[in-house]
Amino acid sequence: MNSEDLKIGWIGLGKMGKPMSEQLIRAGYTLQVYNRSKEKEAVLKKEGASSASSPKELLEQTDVVFLMVSDDSATHEIFSGKNGLLKADVSNKIIINMSTVSPEISREMARELANNGNHYLDAPVSGSVKQAQEASLVIIAGGEKAIFEKVRPLLETIGKKAVFIGETGTGNLTKLAVNTYLGIITQGLAEVIHFSREKGVNTGDLLEIINNSALGSPFIKIKGDAVLQENYEAAFTLNHLTKDLGLAVDAGMNTPLGKLAFETFRNAEPDLGKEDVIAIIKKL
Known part of the structure; x- marks a missing residue:
């Protein structure tokens, strides 16, 4: 499947997540979103996105899911909470965590996903709101090189440069x-x-x-x-x-x-x- 055919999910529509996800809509990708505060989904829905009721549902209905949340605790809840990503009975999905989190939680979530044949990239960004709005972020990725290459066009839609660092957690480090x-x-x-x-x-x-x-x-x-x-x-x-x-x-x-x-x-x-x-x- 080519990257342009992928169905994209996005979790986290804060100051960074909203403009980053909007870059994918503008590039013509099909986007479905999930955010705990549902009012933040409204702007994206006006721009053409649909919404999911839970991370589990989002992963079931898409091919690639991006996360942009605040910390390890929020990441753990998105993965392991009620109706979290790990509750979905799916395989060959790609989860890209663009949050700034610890390498330990990335390694833990990557292992959990791999148990069902799914894939994880840690891909935090260098840049702030202005760079997110301009799609000029630098994306720092760790994980499987083949998976990185598969989603590189998505990453380069969000930022001006995507750099592959090495194994899971090295992007976070x-x-x-x-x-x-x-x-x-x-x-x-x-x-x-x-x-x-x-x-x-x-x-x-x-x-x-x-x-x-x-x-x-x-x-x-x-x-x-x-x-x-x-x-x-x-x-x-x-x-x-x-x-x-x-x-x-x-x-x-x-x-x-x-x-x-x-x-x-x-x-x-x-x-x-x-x-x-x-x-x-x-x-x-």
Whole structure:
């Protein structure tokens, strides 16, 4: 079966899941969705998607199911809960988990699916809401290479690049490395802005210098502008980054800057968890 003939299912229609799933509709794929909050399905249904009553029903009626949910707990519920994916009596289905979760849960769910001849890819993404809306995410995949190649056209509809890393869980590990770097950069930017302000340097001048040097990047530009405008509306919430840094520590990341970033963000989470990651500057 060619990829364009595949029936696609999607679970999780939050800030990332909604624009990512919409890319598949725009590309002409048949899409069926499931979301615990049914009001979030309404927009997708207006765009041509249908809905399922449960993950089990979704998997029974489609060939490939994508997940974009918040964490390990949500993933476990989608798979193992009442009417979860593992309750479906099916074979040769493909489940692609694009959530940022632990490598352990990916390996566990892959083993469970394999018992019935089904397949699992861990395929978290690098990028945030804007990149999801523009289909410019970078997708980081682990699992069976043949399955990755089969669904590559779907992944490249959602993002600008799909990279196969290796066996199940390696996509998750690589994403945790990327988000550890994100935490370090975010804290570093916040610290130098804080330091320069204390010494009387204009923040706009500092950012102009950084952005026109080898240190400049789109991320620094976006987050620097957010600080200048005091706009901490979340593109990527501080509590989600804290969760990812914690997963990295649990996976064995024990280097100085990574551990320090985790502690900084964890201490800020009770007050700033729903704000954007750059809101960490308020805790300095």
